[in-house]
Amino acid sequence: xxxxxxxxxxxxxxxxxxxxxxxxxxxxxxxxxxxxxxxxxxxxxxxxxxxxxxxxxxxxxxxxxxxxxxxxxxxxxxxxxxxxxxxxxxxxxxxxxxxxxxxxxxxxxxxxxxxxxxxxxxxxxxxxxxxxxxxxxxxxxxxxxxxxxxxxxxxxxxxxxxxxxxxxxxxxxxxxxxxxxxxxxxxxxxxxxxxxxxxxxxxxxxxxxxxxxxxxxxxxxxxxxxxxxxxxxxxxxxxxxxxx
Numbered sequence: 592x593x594x595x596x597x598x599x600x601x602x603x604x605x606x607x608x609x610x611x612x613x614x615x616x617x618x619x620x621x622x623x624x625x626x627x628x629x630x631x632x633x634x635x636x637x638x639x640x641x642x643x644x645x646x647x648x649x650x651x652x653x654x655x656x657x658x659x660x661x662x663x664x665x666x667x668x669x670x671x672x673x674x675x676x677x678x679x680x681x682x683x684x685x686x687x688x689x690x691x692x693x694x695x696x697x698x699x700x701x702x703x704x705x706x707x708x709x710x711x712x713x714x715x716x717x718x719x720x721x722x723x724x725x726x727x728x729x730x731x732x733x734x735x736x737x738x739x740x741x742x743x744x745x746x747x748x749x750x751x752x753x754x755x756x757x758x759x760x761x762x763x764x765x766x767x768x769x770x771x772x773x774x775x776x777x778x779x780x781x782x783x784x785x786x787x788x789x790x791x792x793x794x795x796x797x798x799x800x801x802x803x804x805x806x807x808x809x810x811x812x813x814x815x816x817x818x819x820x821x822x823x824x825x826x827x828x829x830x831x832x833x834x835x
Contacts, residue, residue, distance in 0.1 A: 601627075601634070605654060612716065613811040617658050623651035631733035636763045642826045644805050645760060645769055647731045653806070660809060663826040664834070665765065666787075666802040668794045670822050677788055684785045688751065690740045696726040700738070700756050703772060710775025728758070728770070735761040736769070739789075741782070755782045759790065765801030766794050787820060 601624045611617035626634050626648045635645055642663035643650040653661040673681065701722055708718045720728075729738065738758055743751035755773035759766050768790060773782035790802045807825070808814040817823070824831045 613808045613813060614660060618655065620654050620656065621651045622654040623649050626650055626733065628733045632735045635734040635760060639762055639767050639803055640764065645734065647727055648733065661806040664804050664807045664817060665824050666791060666804065666820055667822060667824055668791055668800055668802060671791055673788065680781045680785050681788055683780055686744050687754065688742045689789065692738050692740055694729050694736045694738055696729040699753050701725045703753055703756060703774065707772040707775050737761065755786055757786050765799045765803055766790050767803040768805065784816065
């Protein structure tokens with residue numbers, strides 16, 4: 592495969608050491624680069640495949656000196672088979688509509704995000720996010736990205752309530768789930784898991800081989816759910832390998 596070479600050399604930077612948000616007692620440090628405006632989509636492809644994650648116009652990955660618990664993971668779509676419990680999740684949410692919309696922030700999305708953060712991550716680093724911060728998260732980028740909105744069935748008075756949103760990048764070899772949030776009061780629907788399963792279906796429908804899930808941290812309660820999705824590949828020093 593021909594590798595894309597950006598016209599301008601990327602500059603990488605290191606963040607300061609900070610407390611790890613996933614493992615108590617650990618610290619974290621990240622290496623990051625600014626995505627170029629004119630070549631952002633291509634560079635985002637290459638860096639995501641190399642284990643980076645995107646936040647607005649920045650690509651980053653862990654660079655911790657004493658820990659390598661953060662592992663980049665992705666789902667190989669062709670080999671993925673829904674388990675019985677996963678099919679139950681899909682069936683429970685079969686009534687939801689799914690709409691792919693432009694990466695444009697709305698107050699409806701922001702209200703749902705605030706409820707999600709307060710219900711699922713109280714006191715977390717994003718709970719202080721304001722409207723302009725959310726606009727920047729969604730719109731401040733030059734990559735191929737979009738939003739997936741999940742809604743309850745429509746009524747006579749209009750479209751159904753918004754219950755889930757996923758900011759998703761379109762890569763040359765798959766879909767990268769940048770950030771998802773959902774109604775914290777609908778636990779019985781397992782909306783976070785449903786969004787992942789639905790992205791597997793979306794990727795399969797357009798013959799994209801992978802769904803990128805970001806980082807998995809074994810032993811972190813926040814990340815335990817990712818281990819439920821198998822087969823799953825992790826990025827190693829020898830490239831992408833199946834987790835066994």
